[in-house]
Amino acid sequence: MFSDLTILDTGLDRFAQIKIQLIGIIVIGLFSFISSYIILSLFNKVYPLRVSPMQEELGLNIAEHNAVSIEHDLISILDKQSESGDLKVRGPQDPFTAGGVIGLYYNKLMSKLETSEEERSKWRERISKEVKLAVKVQENFLPKRNLKNYPVHGINIAAREVSGDFFSFYPHNDSIYFIIADVAGKGIHAGMVMAKASTLFEVLSQSKLDPDEMAFHMNNDLNQTKTSGMFVTSIVGEYNLITDEIRWVNAGHQPAVLRDENGKYSQFESSAPPLGVIKQKEKSIYIINRIKLNGSRFYAFTDGLSESLDDKGEEIGIDGSIEIIEENFNTDTSEQLDKITKKIMDTSQSQNLSDDLTLISIGK
Structure with missing residues (x-):
């Protein structure tokens, strides 16, 4: 930069020579910095150069x-x-x-x-054992009877370990008393009310009372001992094998359904409040329905059927329940009820019932 310009023999004056050399220094510096940065960056990815x-x-x-x-x-x-x-x-x-x-x-x-x-x-294990015991006790409340000589069938599927629904048949010579009931609520509390209601039915059936009297006595007894807010919707009745007549009362329950021999369906709505809601002074509030079957078939079910969901996730209702009954109609009533419950389970989105499911049928 400060040497003799004649020796360099570039033909440039000193200022131009200094300018060229400064440009060279800058270019070399940039090249060295960029090259070093790239090399160190690649190396840092393989082996970090500083701690986190x-x-x-x-x-x-x-x-x-x-x-x-x-x-x-x-x-x-x-x-x-x-x-x-x-x-x-x-x-x-x-x-x-x-x-x-x-x-x-x-x-x-x-x-x-x-x-x-x-x-x-420990408590979970203890409660689990208590619930299993409650299930066994509940099963024993409903006697297993030989009903081969009677055209009656029923099925109950609990949504939980302990069911709040129940049905029962009590044969007495040429007649058979029946009940289907749904206790408000779920779980052990509902199961305890169900146990009392089923026991009352067994005791009253032995006295051969008319359906309105049975409902009257069950209502007042349940009302005296029930917990606040608990009640029982129910259909209580009697079927006579000789006369082929069925008599029943509907206390706040789902409509009873009758299918005649031509495949036509009729509904029989409730005419009285659920059992246990309020103490009654007269049995006349429970109106007896009477009909001779003559080849017809009588059905009663809980809202576990009518409130079950279809393929679209909507409740099927009473009309949908009748459709399922007809779709699975079979001369073997027991087989029909099995098909109906299987249909409900198969279409249930979670394969688990949201409510107890109970059905009964009477008739040949």
């Missing part, structure tokens, strides 16, 4: 040389517990360091949570 922000916060002794720190160990323990959910995981504790004190209280908290979870598990 978290490691920098912990310090080089821990990040680079695996030195021990209570705070670091505690953070690792917390991460492990968070990922695994294991309540048995414990952290380091030391009453003379901040991290150790935090670990001490963390361990106490985990111990309490672990004990609490063990207690909950």
